[in-house]
Amino acid sequence: MSTTNTGFLEDFAAMSGFGATAAGGVDRQAGTAADHATRAWFGDWLARHGFTESVDAIGNQFGTLELVPGAPYVLIGSHLDSQPMAGRFDGAYGVLAAAHAAARVAAEARSGRLEPACNLAVVNWFNEEGSRFTPSMMGSSVFTGKLALDEALAVTDPAGESVAAALAAGHRPAGGAPVLADVARYAEIHIEQGRNLEETGTQVGIVDCTWxxxxxxxxxxxxxxxxxxxxxxxxxxxxxxxxxxxxxxxxxxxxxxxxxxxxxxxxxxxxxxxxxxxxxxxxxxxxxxxxxxxxxxxxxxxxxxxxxxxxxxxxxxxxxxxxxxxGLVPYQSEGVALGVASAKRLGFSHTQIMTVAGHDSTNLKDVVPTVMLFVPSVEGVSHHEAEYTRDEDALRGVELLTEVVRRLVAGELPAE
Amino acid sequence: MSTTNTGFLEDFAAMSGFGATAAGGVDRQAGTAADHATRAWFGDWLARHGFTESVDAIGNQFGTLELVPGAPYVLIGSHLDSQPMAGRFDGAYGVLAAAHAAARVAAEARSGRLEPACNLAVVNWFNEEGSRFTPSMMGSSVFTGKLALDEALAVTDPAGESVAAALAAGHRPAGGAPVLADVARYAEIHIEQGRNLEETGTQVGIVDCTWxxxxxxxxxxxxxxxxxxxxxxxxxxxxxxxxxxxxxxxxxxxxxxxxxxxxxxxxxxxxxxxxxxxxxxxxxxxxxxxxxxxxxxxxxxxxxxxxxxxxxxxxxxxxxxxxxxxGLVPYQSEGVALGVASAKRLGFSHTQIMTVAGHDSTNLKDVVPTVMLFVPSVEGVSHHEAEYTRDEDALRGVELLTEVVRRLVAGELPAE
Incomplete structure (x- = not known):
C-alpha cells in the first residue's frame, strides 16, 4: 500500500479517539461535545490538506478543492456522528476515505496526471444517525430539499435542547458552503453493516438498490x-x-x-x-x-x-x-457500472449488493447521479462497539473510492 | 353530619388544589414543589388547630397535641405524596382524616368528656409512593428502623437529585419530632383501592392481613x-x-x-x-x-x-x-377487634378485609399495635386521576377513625 494509505490508518486512529469508549467504540451523537470535537479535528485536517472548510445552516461540514474555476462539484462523504455506544467505522470511515480520495485525485489533477472536469468537495453530513434528533439523515435531507431548514433547526432532543442550539455551541467557520445546485455527482463509501461480503469472500460491494x-x-x-x-x-x-x-x-x-x-x-x-x-x-x-x-x-x-x-x-x-x-429504490445503473468498472480496473473481487440500512446517499441519489460502495463488516456487527472492518478492507475501500472519484472528476459518468 | 365533618370536606377540597391536574387528580411526587406546597399548607392547618408541628430527618411531618405530659403518643396518619397523574384520595385522605380525628378527640379530652391515657400525634409520612425515590414507604421505613437514614437520604431520582437535596428545598420547621420510642399505638385510614367494599355494599373495612x-x-x-x-x-x-x-x-x-x-x-x-x-x-x-x-x-x-x-x-x-x-402478614387481632367494635358502636356495616397494596401501617404494625381501616373506592380505581371516594363514605371514615382514636387515647387497646 502507498504512504497515503498508511496515513489513512493513522488519521482514522486519531479520529476514533473523539468520544472513544473503553470497549473500542465511539459515543458521539449529533451536536454533542464529542461530535463537535470530531468536527473541529476534521476541520483542522481539511485545512492542513489544502481544503477550504465551510459549514451550512444545518451543520453539514464541507471541504472544497478548486480544480476548474466555476465548474460543479463532485461531492464525496458520509457522517461523523454515531449512535450511542456504537462502532467507530459507521459513517466516520466514509468521511475520512472521502477526504483522502479527494486529496489524492486533486494532487493528480494539479500535477497534470488527470484532466479535471469538476471541482471536488468532501462532506460530513450532520446527524445521519437520528438517535438524538429525529429524523435521521437530517443534514442530507435539508441539503436535498426534502426537509425544511426551519423545521430541522427546531427539532429538540429528549432533554429539550434544539438542533439550532446544539449547532451554535460547536465549531462554525465563516464562509459560504456549497448548495445542491453546485453538485454534479455524489459518491459515498460505507461499511456493509451486514455479512454478505464476508460470507462470500468478496472484497468490495457496489450498491445497486435500497431495501x-x-x-x-x-x-x-x-x-x-x-x-x-x-x-x-x-x-x-x-x-x-x-x-x-x-x-x-x-x-x-x-x-x-x-x-x-x-x-x-x-x-x-x-x-x-x-x-x-x-x-x-x-x-x-x-x-x-x-x-x-x-x-x-x-x-x-x-x-x-x-x-x-x-x-x-x-x-x-x-x-x-x-x-x-x-419501496425498492435503485441506484442509477450508470453509477453502478462506473463502480463495477473501477473495481475491475483495480482487480478487486466485487459484487452488486443491496443496502438494508439507509445512508445519506439514499437522499443524494434522488437528485444527482450517485455511486455507493461497501467494504466488508466483520460478522456484520453494526451499531455496537464491536463493529469492525479489517485494515486491508478499509484501505481497499479507499483505493476503490479514489478510482471512482478519479473517473467522476474526469467527467466519465454522463448526466442522465 | 357535624360541623366538623363539613369542615373536613372543605379542607380536603383546599388540599386537593396542590398539584391538581385538569382531570381532577393530583401530581405531587415526594419532594417536588407540589409536595412541598401541600406540606406547607398542612403545617399551617396544624398550627391553626393547636398542633405543634415538627419534621424529622427523613421528612416525616408531625403535628402533636399534648394531653398527658410525658405519656406516649397515639400516632395517626398516612401520606400526602402521590404517584404521577394520580388520584387525590390515596394517602391524602388518611392524613386529613387523622388530623380531624385527632383535633376532635383532643377537644373531648380537654373538655373532660374523655379520660386520656396518651398524647396524640398525626403524621404525614414522607415518600410512601416511591415513584420518584425508591423504595416506597421510605419515611415510615426509616422511622421504624427498617431503612438506614443515611441510605435513604442518599437515594437519587432519575434526574440525579437526592432525597437530602429535595427535602432541603422544602418546608422545615424547627423543633424535635417524635421518635419510635415515643409511640404506643398507630392508626391509619385509607381508600380501599379495590372494589370489594363497593361490590358487597359494605360501608367500612377493618384490615386484618396484607397479601x-x-x-x-x-x-x-x-x-x-x-x-x-x-x-x-x-x-x-x-x-x-x-x-x-x-x-x-x-x-x-x-x-x-x-x-x-x-x-x-x-x-x-x-x-x-x-x-x-x-x-x-x-x-x-x-x-x-x-x-x-x-x-x-x-x-x-x-x-x-x-x-x-x-x-x-x-x-x-x-x-x-x-x-x-x-408473606401473608396479619394485623394484630386486638387492633382488628377494636376496629370492629368501633364500627359496631357507630352502626356502620363492616367487614374484615385484606389489603393488596402496601401502606405505612404495614411498617408500623410490625413495631406497635396498629389499627388499619378502609373506606370504599368507586370501581376500585387507583393510581389514576379518576380515583374517587364518595363524600358520605369519606365522612363515615372520619367518624370511624375518630372512634378508634378515642378508644386508643383512652388506653383501650392493651399492649401485647
Whole structure:
C-alpha cells in the first residue's frame, strides 16, 4: 500500500479517539461535545490538506478543492456522528476515505496526471444517525430539499435542547458552503453493516438498490392503575399491550423465507414509568424492511391482525402512524457500472449488493447521479462497539473510492 | 353530619388544589414543589388547630397535641405524596382524616368528656409512593428502623437529585419530632383501592392481613445492533426478551383462580433507546401478589420456566433480583377487634378485609399495635386521576377513625 494509505490508518486512529469508549467504540451523537470535537479535528485536517472548510445552516461540514474555476462539484462523504455506544467505522470511515480520495485525485489533477472536469468537495453530513434528533439523515435531507431548514433547526432532543442550539455551541467557520445546485455527482463509501461480503469472500460491494422499508410510530393507550390492587380483569395495561405488539412484530419474520423480512421495535417511552403504577401509555418505533415490496405489504397485513388481537387481550388501543415509507429504490445503473468498472480496473473481487440500512446517499441519489460502495463488516456487527472492518478492507475501500472519484472528476459518468 | 365533618370536606377540597391536574387528580411526587406546597399548607392547618408541628430527618411531618405530659403518643396518619397523574384520595385522605380525628378527640379530652391515657400525634409520612425515590414507604421505613437514614437520604431520582437535596428545598420547621420510642399505638385510614367494599355494599373495612408479595428488579441483557441491517438470526434483542417476560408474567394470572394472583411489570428503562438501534439492555420491575403464599410460590416456579423459554427465543440473559418479599402478614387481632367494635358502636356495616397494596401501617404494625381501616373506592380505581371516594363514605371514615382514636387515647387497646 502507498504512504497515503498508511496515513489513512493513522488519521482514522486519531479520529476514533473523539468520544472513544473503553470497549473500542465511539459515543458521539449529533451536536454533542464529542461530535463537535470530531468536527473541529476534521476541520483542522481539511485545512492542513489544502481544503477550504465551510459549514451550512444545518451543520453539514464541507471541504472544497478548486480544480476548474466555476465548474460543479463532485461531492464525496458520509457522517461523523454515531449512535450511542456504537462502532467507530459507521459513517466516520466514509468521511475520512472521502477526504483522502479527494486529496489524492486533486494532487493528480494539479500535477497534470488527470484532466479535471469538476471541482471536488468532501462532506460530513450532520446527524445521519437520528438517535438524538429525529429524523435521521437530517443534514442530507435539508441539503436535498426534502426537509425544511426551519423545521430541522427546531427539532429538540429528549432533554429539550434544539438542533439550532446544539449547532451554535460547536465549531462554525465563516464562509459560504456549497448548495445542491453546485453538485454534479455524489459518491459515498460505507461499511456493509451486514455479512454478505464476508460470507462470500468478496472484497468490495457496489450498491445497486435500497431495501423497501416502512417505519411507524406506535402508540399504545391504556389506563393508569395500581400494579398491586387492581383486579386483573380491570386492567388496561399499555405495557402489556406493547409487549404483545413487540412479540408479534418479531414473530412475523418467521412467516417468510430467511432474509426476506427484518422487523424490530426500538426507542420506547413508558408513561408514567413508576414502579407501582400500570402504564397508561407506551410510545415506540416499529421498523420493517424487505428486499421485496410484496413481502412488506403482506407483513403489514399480518401484523394488523396481530395488533387487533393484542388490543383485545390487553384492553388497550394501538395506533400506528407511518413515519417513513420507501419501496425498492435503485441506484442509477450508470453509477453502478462506473463502480463495477473501477473495481475491475483495480482487480478487486466485487459484487452488486443491496443496502438494508439507509445512508445519506439514499437522499443524494434522488437528485444527482450517485455511486455507493461497501467494504466488508466483520460478522456484520453494526451499531455496537464491536463493529469492525479489517485494515486491508478499509484501505481497499479507499483505493476503490479514489478510482471512482478519479473517473467522476474526469467527467466519465454522463448526466442522465 | 357535624360541623366538623363539613369542615373536613372543605379542607380536603383546599388540599386537593396542590398539584391538581385538569382531570381532577393530583401530581405531587415526594419532594417536588407540589409536595412541598401541600406540606406547607398542612403545617399551617396544624398550627391553626393547636398542633405543634415538627419534621424529622427523613421528612416525616408531625403535628402533636399534648394531653398527658410525658405519656406516649397515639400516632395517626398516612401520606400526602402521590404517584404521577394520580388520584387525590390515596394517602391524602388518611392524613386529613387523622388530623380531624385527632383535633376532635383532643377537644373531648380537654373538655373532660374523655379520660386520656396518651398524647396524640398525626403524621404525614414522607415518600410512601416511591415513584420518584425508591423504595416506597421510605419515611415510615426509616422511622421504624427498617431503612438506614443515611441510605435513604442518599437515594437519587432519575434526574440525579437526592432525597437530602429535595427535602432541603422544602418546608422545615424547627423543633424535635417524635421518635419510635415515643409511640404506643398507630392508626391509619385509607381508600380501599379495590372494589370489594363497593361490590358487597359494605360501608367500612377493618384490615386484618396484607397479601403476600414478591417484587423483583428484572434485567434483560442482549446486544446492541442495527434495527435494519442485522439478520434476524443474529439478533440478541433485549426489548424482545423483555416483551416475552412481560407477556409471560401477565398470562401467569390466568393459571390460577380469579383473584388469586395479581402480576404486573412496570417502570421500564431501555438502553440505548435509539430509533435504529436494537436494545442492549432493558431493566424493569416485576410485581406478584397473592392472598395465598402457595400460589405465589407456584407462580414463581411457572414464571421461571417461561423466562428460560424467553431467554432461548430472544438469545438474551434475564436476571431477577428480589427487592421486596413478604408473606401473608396479619394485623394484630386486638387492633382488628377494636376496629370492629368501633364500627359496631357507630352502626356502620363492616367487614374484615385484606389489603393488596402496601401502606405505612404495614411498617408500623410490625413495631406497635396498629389499627388499619378502609373506606370504599368507586370501581376500585387507583393510581389514576379518576380515583374517587364518595363524600358520605369519606365522612363515615372520619367518624370511624375518630372512634378508634378515642378508644386508643383512652388506653383501650392493651399492649401485647
Amino acid at each position: 423497501a422499508a416502512s417505519k411507524y410510530r406506535v402508540t399504545v393507550d391504556g389506563a393508569q392503575s395500581h400494579t398491586g390492587s387492581t383486579r386483573m380483569e380491570d386492567r388496561r395495561d399499555a405495557l402489556y399491550g406493547a409487549a404483545l405488539v413487540i412479540a408479534a412484530a418479531r414473530d412475523l419474520a418467521a412467516e417468510f423465507e430467511p432474509g426476506q423480512l427484518h422487523t424490530s421495535v426500538s426507542e420506547m417511552y413508558v408513561l408514567p414509568n413508576s414502579p407501582v403504577t400500570i402504564a397508561r401509555q407506551v410510545r415506540m418505533n416499529l421498523d420493517l424492511r424487505s428486499p421485496d415490496e410484496a413481502v412488506l405489504a403482506r407483513a403489514m397485513e399480518l401484523l394488523g391482525k396481530s395488533i387487533a388481537d393484542a388490543e383485545g387481550r390487553s384492553r388497550t388501543q394501538v395506533t400506528l402512524e407511518q413515519t417513513h415509507q420507501w | 403476600a408479595a414478591s417484587k423483583y428488579r428484572v434485567t434483560v441483557d442482549g446486544a446492541q445492533s442495527h434495527t435494519g441491517s442485522t439478520r434476524m438470526e443474529d439478533r440478541r434483542d433485549a426489548l424482545y426478551g423483555a416483551a416475552l417476560v412481560i407477556a409471560a408474567a401477565r398470562d401467569l394470572a390466568a393459571e390460577f383462580e380469579p383473584g388469586q394472583l395479581h402480576t404486573s411489570v412496570s417502570e421500564m428503562y431501555v438502553l440505548p433507546n435509539s430509533p435504529v438501534t436494537i436494545a442492549r439492555q432493558v431493566r424493569m420491575n416485576l410485581d406478584l401478589r397473592s392472598p395465598d403464599e402457595a400460589v405465589l410460590a407456584r407462580a414463581m416456579e411457572l414464571l421461571g420456566k417461561s423466562i428460560a423459554d424467553a431467554e432461548g427465543r430472544s438469545r438474551t440473559q434475564v436476571t431477577l433480583e428480589q427487592t421486596h418479599q413478604w
